[in-house]
Amino acid sequence: MDFKSTSYIIMGGTTGMGLTAAKALKANGANVLVVGRNPDNCKKAEKVLGQGGLSISGDATVPETIKTAIQMANNAFGGITGLFHVAGGSGRKWGDGPLDQMTLDGWNKTLELNLTSLMLSNQAMIRYFLEHEKEGIILNMGSVLGFSPSPKYFVTHAYAAAKSAIIGFSKSIAAYYAQHNIRVNVIAPSLFITPMAKRAAEDREILQFLKTKQPLDGGRAGESEDIDNAVLMFLHPDSKFITGQVLSVDGGWTLSEGQYI
Template structure:
């Protein structure tokens, strides 16, 4: 796919699936700005992406971060084609878990990381598109846990609520802004090998469970590059007739029962 003369911001783009998407977009000719919380990861991403890219550190839950990213990106590359919001994270260490055990801090932090950060980036880029009176596209990162729970090994009810809310939020704004040719879609991965998923991918029982829960390609966890085709499809300007959609990239998770040993 030809992405020449396009520009994208990826919130949470310095590691994992966000960085994989940035590399894929860059290889097809796009200009890229990636944003991440860790300055060291930002430096590594800058080295990987090279020219026609910007890497900046910032917290996605701070409204100033996306505004700064938009300002710098527009000044450097011109009009911004779209946004891919990947930033989020587990709230386990703050107290997310089963509802009877969730702490208020765990709930609030999980919502802030996954839903508030996304609202802020979406709001800022929507305002940018409206200001410039041009089309634009947004792709938001959901999760199969937002609609396809797996209670034995993946019990984080605040996280599931946040990812479910991303779907409702994205569909709602997709409907509202469609008349402006602003498209909003969601991809929903299953268990992938990412920094957030280390607990699961290092657990032999969970890996055995995955052989029947996401059975495609040998029943393995996803790797970051597995989302790239979906990302490229949704973000490409030629996908101008697609909005308000949710696509699972899940190895069969949402249609498979999953067997416990």
């Protein structure tokens, strides 16, 4: 796919699926600015991306981070085609878990990390498109846990609530801003090998469970590259008749019962 003369911001783009998507966009001719919290990862990402790739360090839950990213990308690239919001994460260490055990900090921090950060980036990007009278593209990262729970191994109810809310939020703004040719879609992956999924990826029972829960390609956890084609499809300017959609990239998760040992 030809992405020449396009430019994108990826929130949470310095590691994992965000960085892999950035590399795929760059390989197809796009300019990319990635945002991450860890300054060292930002430096590594910029080096990997090479010319036409930029990075900044910042917290996605802070409004100034996306504002700075937009200003920097617009100045460097002459405009912004779209946003891919990947930033988020588990709230387990703050107390997310089963509802009867969840702490208020776990709830608040998980929603801030996954939902508030996304709202801020989407809001700033929408404002940019409207101010510049440009059509544009927003792609948000959801999760199959937002609509397809797994009650034994993946019990973080605040996380599920946040990922479910991302779908409702994305569909709502997709409907409202469609008249401006601003498209908003969601990718919902299952269990992928990412820094956030370290706990699950190293658990023998969970990996055995995946053989029946994610039966495609031998029953494995997803790899970051597995979402690239979906990302490129949604972010390409020619996908101009697609909005308000949720695509599961899940190895069959939502179709399978999954068998326990």
